[in-house]
Amino acid sequence: MSNLQVLLAGCIGTSVIAWILSRIFKRQPHLPPGPSGHWLWGNIAEINCPHRPVKAATEWKDLYGDIVCLQTVSNTIVIINSEALATELLEKRAGETSDRPRNVFVRELMGWNTSTVLQNHNNRHRQLRKTMAIVLQQSQARTYSSLHSSNLLQFLRALAKTPEDYMNHIDDSASRFIMNLAYGHEIVEDDPLVAAVRAGQIYMEDGLATHRWVNSFPLLRYYPAWAPGGEFQKVALEGRRRRLEFANVPFDTVMDKMRRNEIVQPSFTSRLLEQKGGVGASEEDVDLIKWSAAALFGGGTATTVSILATLIFCLALHPEITKKAQEEIDSVIGRDRLPTVHDRGSLPYVEAVLQEAMRYYPVVPLCIPHSTEQDIEFRGYRIPKGSSIEPNIWAILHDPDSYSDPHVFRPERYLGSQPAPDPRRFIFGFGRRICPGIHVAYDSTFINCAGLISAFDFEASAELLANVDMVGGRESPDMWKLFNSSKIVLFKPQQRSLTPPTVPGHWFFKNQQLLGAPWMGVLMAEKYAPLYGDIIQLSEPLKTRLVLNSVDAVTEVLEKQSALTSDRPRNVVLLEMTGLEHGVAFRNHDEQHKKLRRVISSGLHSAVAKSYAELHTATTAYFLRDVLARINRDSPVIGDGEDDSINTHPTRNSSHSKALSESIQDSVGRFIMRLTFGHISVEDDPVLRGQNQLSFLLISGLATHYWANDFPLLRYVPSWFPGSGFKRHAEYMRGIRNQTVKETFEPVLDKAIRGVTQFPSYTSNLIELKGGSNINEEDIYLAKWTSSAMFGAGSTTTTALINSFIFAMCIYPEIAAKVQAEIDAQIGRDRIPTLDDQSVLTYTDAVLKEVIRFYPVFPLGLDHCAKEDFEVRGYRVKKGTIIEGNIWALMHDPVMYPDPYTFNPDRFLKSTADTDPRRFLFGFGRRVCPGQHVANNSALTMCAAFMSVFDIVASQETKDKVMQCAKEPWKMMKPYGPM
Secondary structure, three states: OOHHHHHHHHHHHHHHHHHHHHHHHOOOOOOOOOOOOEOOOEOHHHHOOOOHHHHHHHHHHHHHOOEEEEEOOOOEEEEEOOHHHHHHHHHHOOOOOOEOOOOHHHHHHOOHHHOOOOOOOOHHHHHHHHHHHHHHOHHHHHHHHHHHHHHHHHHHHHHHHOHHHHHHHHHHHHHHHHHHHHHOOOOOOOOHHHHHHHHHHHHHHHHHHOOOHHHHOHHHHHOOOOOOOOHHHHHHHHHHHHHHHHHHHHHHHHHHHHHOOOOOOOOHHHHHHHHOOHHHOOHHHHHHHHHHHHHHHHHHHHHHHHHHHHHHHHHHHOHHHHHHHHHHHHHHHOOOEOOOHHHHHHOHHHHHHHHHHHHHOOOOOEOOOEEOOOOEEEOOEEEOOOOEEEEEHHHHHOOOOOOOOOOOOOHHHHOOOOOOOOOHHHHOOOHHHOOOOHHHHHHHHHHHHHHHHHHEEEEEOHHHHHHHHHOOOOOOOOHHHHOOOOOOEEEEEOOOOOEOOEOOOEOOOEOHHHHOOOOHHHHHHHHHHHHHOOEEEEEOOOOEEEEEOOHHHHHHHHHOOHHHHOEOOOOHHHHHOOOHHHOOOOOOOOHHHHHHHHHHHHOOOHHHHHHHHHHHHHHHHHHHHHHHHHHOOOOOOOOOOOOOOOOOOOOOOOOOHHHHHHHHHHHHHHHHHHHHHOOOOOOOOHHHHHHHHHHHHHHHHHOOOOHHHHOHHHHHOOOOOOOOHHHHHHHHHHHHHHHHHHHOHHHHHHHHHHOOOOOOOHHHHHHHHOOHHHOOHHHHHHHHHHHHHHHHHHHHHHHHHHHHHHHHHHHOHHHHHHHHHHHHHHOOOOOOOOHHHHHHOHHHHHHHHHHHHHOOOOOEOOOEEOOOOEEEOOEEEOOOOEEEEEHHHHHOOOOOOOOOOOOOHHHHOOOOOOOOOHHHHOOOHHHOOOOHHHHHHHHHHHHHHHHHHOOOOOOHHHHHHHHHOOOOHHHHOOOOOOO
């Protein structure tokens, strides 16, 4: 006999002797009853029975009761067939019954004892559960609603394209959601990350489902892999490798991106890593986060796939139930959008259908076994330490005392005054082993269930119907036999025209109250985008509005489909009744608008913008002297007679906010008037005052709701009629507009026609270019409506931006000091910065970018309007829909700007800098502001010059307000219009 054979015989002999001795000396009469087994192997045959849960719930329960005991050479298995007993044993006595039983093959040889699901109930298991609870608790679960909705849409699209491949689509959908949630990973076809994770999952599931003799005879773990019968060692070794890939490959992808300072999609993993110090997280924290994230895939995908497969199977066999659920969806949410997780409370019958599918064929008929941590006594029986305790979910959910006619698929059992117990209470585990992702699972399964029912009809194939007849019909107790056989279902898509997720509103006024809410851009980004996604639809009495809350959404709608989304919505009061509808900023995107843009761009593009450097310098010098004069009005000191230095220490130490703001507005206005019309403003210039007044009325009007815009016929109401103040307001604005044109454009045109020499300007140069005194009417129109738009757009943006910059320097003095240090080092103290210094003022430019990002001038961009019906992400957007890019949401997107509520200019100085926010400030698609380069140059030169001359300190009132608004910094700004 060879040494190997001797070793094998010794292992088996020792195990057998140990088992026999234990049977002789340890067998107690008060072990729970159960079927008798083989004299040596025990109940191996019963354990490997393919339908053990059903057998335990029927035949064994009738013979032995609700507690059934099976034994093997090395283990005692206790099956609990009653909900009351399972609750008593596994919840009330959770301190004694929350371990996992020993599984040599899976837990020890493969190493799966590190996973959350199979880990013993020790301190590490408690830490794993706490880690997962941070982002999976009920309060967090609803924040994933947009992810649910996006995933549902992709799932239904794939299903409609190839319905015969529905099981793969279900699997892909579950994987897509979990990979996005856990790792922020968008899966692609043949995704290597998903392949690695699935392979590890398969090895673990196969290991748990397959009987291995090494679990009965643990000494076989030392049996060599090369020997006959040692193939299990090779499988275990490969399973160990796959287990490491299962956890490491997707986790390392996130960690590597963080190390390279790349943009990381927010996820379970990235969020927890950031909380623990990012790439500097401790080894212990990394281990906990890695295995917690891995558990999401392990627990989430299999559950979802099984539930949806059962749901489809049941719906195909019960078309009357499908129809009833569809009628509920149609009556509650209509046929123009998909259900969302927020509809759960409004769709009780759909929820009942899902509950019944979970009960009818539970995901895990036998719950993952618990194990006793010590010898315990239960209901007069002894359960030895280390015993496996298996709650029989099948038995619990088919108990006729809880569920009458348990073999009948009947969703109505969960409705009414005395509903049946919710099966979800049992299928997600018991006690300290309950699934930590239960709330996310509730939402995920509901939205998929409701989405499937709303989008498809289901029809059982002839083969499936024949199989049902063979087992005695769809109400037969033997229907369970079909769940592992053919599940052939035919899908018939319903004709639905889907609209984007819509925020519920008043039955008549719709979302009018939300549209009038203060800081609406912030509200949409912080409250509604996490709930409804990055494309949200709002309703008004006669209008529909689309709010785009991400760069992807803006790109897809306003840039890639700009030919259809570049119109402006109708504004009766501010545009039509004032005559401003011809302005380049407000005109519809027609051929005339294209001409207007080409004309204005010729005088404002980046190369031309640099030619205004001297005008910027002159404006900056005026600005500095004007600021000093205003704040030191009583004793102005412009120079001391020996040099031209500016006294930066005014005699009064009071608040200078008003004086500074007025000076900024005056200086910017003078610059634009000089640039546009060659107009040199005087003290308290009436022309400049009129332009400022018109801009103020226009900007404030854009933030005001006028009912005449909803009901245009109101424009014909007489001015004296009660409630017609809007008409008098519009007439007043028209008068100011006519006056400003008369005082600005017409003098330039008149001089050009008469050949009179005048200061060069945008308008005079354009008129000369178009023929001077021979200019035609069309070119006059182009010159008039491009020049008249420059003041309103330029003054508002630039003034607000400079104010925000100086405000930021007040409340971040350490950053202000760095700006001044850079100016002193690069330029010196004997002159003020100019536009030519832009390339050397990198930190100052970064601060300006951060001001643009942190305090966007317009939190919501100017409205676009859909010219025709179009589709985005499977949603239909109707002609005339108003479209808003939520600039606040874009500029506070944690993907593009990590830690977005921290004012950090250094984000733009990294080797891979964050996205330049000026890309969003000046509009989108074919509506990008043509004067963006001039506005940016003006803001930079004025801000740099101001910081080179003045120190600035926040008042105590401002400091108090900053502290008060530390968690909501936007509340320091105006709630409506430009910030």
